[in-house]
Structure formats: structure tokens, C-alpha cells
Amino acid sequence: MHKPQIPNLPIPAPLVGSDAGSFTEYTVTQRMPDIARRVIIENKFPTEINQSLEKLAAELPSGYLQPLVNDTGADFSDWEKYLEPYKNQRWVDIPWFVAETYFYRLILNITNYFKPGEWQGVDPFELQKTQGLETSIDSIISLCTQLQQWLNESQQENQPSKSSLIALLYFALWGNRVDLSLWSAFEDDRSRFNIQTQLNNILVDDTFAVTKLLTKSQDNCIDLVVDNAGFELICDLCLVDFLLGSGFANQVYLHLKPHPTFVSDAMIKDVHYTKDFLLQSGNIQVQALGQRLTENLASGKLVLTEDYFWTSPLPFWEIPKTLKNELAKSNLIIVKGDANYRRLLGDRYWDFTTKFADIVSYLPVPMVALRTLKSEVAAGLKSEVIVELATIDPHWLTNGQWGVIQLVD
Numbered sequence: 001m002h003k004p005q006i007p008n009l010p011i012p013a014p015l016v017g018s019d020a021g022s023f024t025e026y027t028v029t030q031r032m033p034d035i036a037r038r039v040i041i042e043n044k045f046p047t048e049i050n051q052s053l054e055k056l057a058a059e060l061p062s063g064y065l066q067p068l069v070n071d072t073g074a075d076f077s078d079w080e081k082y083l084e085p086y087k088n089q090r091w092v093d094i095p096w097f098v099a100e101t102y103f104y105r106l107i108l109n110i111t112n113y114f115k116p117g118e119w120q121g122v123d124p125f126e127l128q129k130t131q132g133l134e135t136s137i138d139s140i141i142s143l144c145t146q147l148q149q150w151l152n153e154s155q156q157e158n159q160p161s162k163s164s165l166i167a168l169l170y171f172a173l174w175g176n177r178v179d180l181s182l183w184s185a186f187e188d189d190r191s192r193f194n195i196q197t198q199l200n201n202i203l204v205d206d207t208f209a210v211t212k213l214l215t216k217s218q219d220n221c222i223d224l225v226v227d228n229a230g231f232e233l234i235c236d237l238c239l240v241d242f243l244l245g246s247g248f249a250n251q252v253y254l255h256l257k258p259h260p261t262f263v264s265d266a267m268i269k270d271v272h273y274t275k276d277f278l279l280q281s282g283n284i285q286v287q288a289l290g291q292r293l294t295e296n297l298a299s300g301k302l303v304l305t306e307d308y309f310w311t312s313p314l315p316f317w318e319i320p321k322t323l324k325n326e327l328a329k330s331n332l333i334i335v336k337g338d339a340n341y342r343r344l345l346g347d348r349y350w351d352f353t354t355k356f357a358d359i360v361s362y363l364p365v366p367m368v369a370l371r372t373l374k375s376e377v378a379a380g381l382k383s384e385v386i387v388e389l390a391t392i393d394p395h396w397l398t399n400g401q402w403g404v405i406q407l408v409d
């Protein structure tokens with residue numbers, strides 16, 4: 001069947017920071033300045049860099065976009081094109097997704113991330129990322145212990161267990177609550193949750209359909225579009241380990257960010273750091289996961305890949321052809337997290353009851369989104385659910401307490 005290259009429907013307006021009283025406004029005018037200032041506090045950059053970061057923080061609420069100075073980043077000329085329509089505009093007036101992705105790119109520009117020299121390659125969010133892993137060690141141990149049991153059961157029964165896969169999909173979903181752009185790793189440990197008691201907080205749950213899809217074929221290739229490093233990445237790696245170890249998949253591609261962004265988003269180096277953290281943990285089950293991860297990477301069953309599309313301001317339907325062709329070989333694309341979900345929806349004001357598949361009609365193969373809600377975009381919800389949520393939890397759209405697992409087959 002011919003699949004359209006853009007959503008099947010008229011495309012609504014994008015979210016913008018000037019929407020008075022919105023979470024978007026709060027993000028552009030308060031959260032983003034706070035994040036820029038946190039970079040100053042958590043690093044040892046020289047005064048000129050810190051002054052530029054402070055200038056950026058101060059400009060966000062009502063100031064104008066600064067141009068990107070050529071910093072030799074591989075995506076520099078792409079950014080010149082992306083920014084062309086927004087020259088001389090205020091941060092709060094341009095589409096939020098552009099503002100946010102550019103904000104993170106600008107932090108790297110200011111901190112000389114790409115420029116040869118002392119600060120080249122220094123991840124300004126490193127401290128948050130490592131802290132995020134260390135504070136969740138107890139949850140990591142219990143998840144790895146449980147994972148080992150599920151793998152043993154699958155091996156004893158000689159067939160992959162659907163219920164264990166479903167449980168791991170839930171972990172991958174709720175792991176997404178641990179997002180350091182919203183809740184600092186120094187504030188609390190959000191990795192403690194019970195997947196049974198959280199069931200009522202899943203607004204759309206297509207997990208069963210996912211298991212059915214993955215039992216159709218014996219040699220699935222799965223592509224996972226990764227979100228945060230830290231505990232969320234551990235949950236994702238447990239899911240991947242189970243997919244490969246139980247026979248649901250024989251190859252998995254992890255799609256990672258090519259540079260630091262959204263504070264905690266994972267890069268290839270973060271996967272390696274996490275693997276070493278697991279290997280050195282001192283706990284047998286945790287080390288075993290690290291060991292299997294090492295083997296899967298060495299054998300090519302697990303492949304780490306990065307692309308500048310994932311840090312661009314482009315909606316998902318403008319995915320470059322080469323990347324789309326790579327994804328077209330997949331049996332299932334798993335898309336993690338809130339920012340990736342916003343990309344799927346082009347970060348636009350869809351009516352929340354719009355059929356998810358009518359928007360995400362442009363992908364060549366099945367895709368499942370695992371997302372906890374942290375922004376005012378949604379689709380595929382029932383109107384009665386929306387009415388109920390508005391009364392029981394006024395902040396349901398943004399507090400990360402609610403989740404969706406939505407499959408487009």
C-alpha cells in the first residue's frame with residue numbers, strides 16, 4: 001500500500017513560547033534559562049564562556065535569536081538553513097521545537113564543543129548524566145535481577161515470553177519519567193516505580209499488539225530511537241537484551257544523538273559509559289547485563305548509530321531519505337520519549353482525539369511510541385479520558401505521571 005510522505009491531515013500550527021500561560025511559555029522563559037545557568041554552575045568553563053551562557057539565559061524570555069557562528073560543527077550549514085525563516089525573531093515567537101533544539105545547539109557553540117581546543121568534545125551535561133546513573137543503582141539491581149529471571153524462563157520454555165516483553169516495555173515507558181531536563185539528577189530518584197500500580201496511568205496501551213507483531217517473524221530487526229541516558233537507558237538496554245536473548249529479535253539498532261542535547265539525551269559515548277558502569281557495578285546480575293551488552297556489540301547483534309536528524313528541528317516526516325531507507329529495513333521502530341514524540345507530531349496543536357495513525361502515516365514500517373507526557377501535545381486519546389484527566393490531574397499533560405504506548409502498524 002502506498003504510504004503518504006506527510007501526515008494524512010491538514011497540519012495545525014506549531015506550539016510557540018508566546019502562548020500565554022502554557023508549559024511551552026514556562027519552558028522558554030524559565031526552564032531553558034535555568035538549564036543554561038546550570039551549565040555554568042556544573043562546569044569549569046572560563047569567564048567569557050560563562051558570560052555568553054548568562055547572556056543567552058537572559059535573552060530567552062523576551063530577546064531575539066542569536067545567529068550561529070561557524071564552529072566547524074558538521075551540521076553548521078544545515079542550521080543556517082533551518083534558521084533562515086526565523087532571523088530577527090524572538091525566542092518566544094518561533095516554533096518551540098526549533099527554539100529548544102537550537103538552544104541546545106547554541107550551548108555547544110558557546111562552550112566550544114566543536115572547536116578544536118581545550119573544550120572540544122566536553123559534554124556540558126556530563127555531571128547530570130553520571131549522577132543520574134549513580135542515584136538509581138538500587139532500581140538497576142532489581143531490574144537486572146528480574147531480567148535474568150525472565151531470560152531464564154524464556155530459555156527453559158524454549159520460547160520468548162510475551163508477558164516478560166510487556167513488562168519490559170512498561171519499564172522502558174516509565175524509565176522515560178527520569179528526565180534530567182525537567183528534574184535534576186540532584187533533586188530526587190524518580191527511578192522507583194511499580195509497573196503494576198502504574199497500569200492505570202497508561203492512557204493508550206498497545207503492548208499486546210506489539211508482542212503479536214514480533215511473534216510473526218523469527219528474525220526481527222528492531223530499531224530503537226533512544227531518548228535519555230541514565231536510568232531510562234538502562235531500561236532500554238534491558239529491553240534490548242531481552243529482545244536479543246529471548247529470540248524476539250536477532251538484531252537491534254540503537255539510534256543515538258550525535259551531540260549533547262536536551263540535557264540527558266544519550267549519545268554513543270553514553271552507551272559505552274553505561275556498559276562500563278554495569279561491568280564495574282560489583283553486582284553479579286548487573287555485571288552480567290554489561291557482559292551480554294559487550295558481546296552483542298562485538299558480534300554486531302547490537303549496533304550503535306547516530307544521525308544529525310535526531311538533533312535537528314525537523315519534524316519526523318522530514319526525515320532524510322538515507323535514514324528513512326535504513327529504517328525501512330526494520331520490522332519495528334521503537335520511538336522513546338517526549339521530545340521524539342513531539343517530533344513525530346511535528347510539535348503541533350493536533351486535537352488530542354486525532355487518530356495517531358492518521359498523523360504518523362509517513363513511516364515505511366510499524367512504529368511504536370513509548371512516551372510519558374511532558375508537553376502539551378497528544379493524539380489518539382479518547383474524549384472521555386481527556387475530560388476525566390482534566391478533573392483528576394490538572395497537570396496531566398506535563399507532569400510525567402501519564403504514559404502512552406501507541407503502535408502504528
Ligand SMILES: O=P(O)(O)OC[C@H]1O[C@](O)(CO)[C@@H](O)[C@@H]1O
Pocket residue numbers: 027100176179181182227228262336337338339340342374375
Ligand atoms: O526526555 P524526553 O522524554 O524527550 O523529554 C524532554 C522533553 O520534555 C520537556 O522537558 C518537556 O516537553 C521538553 O522540554 C522536552 O521536549
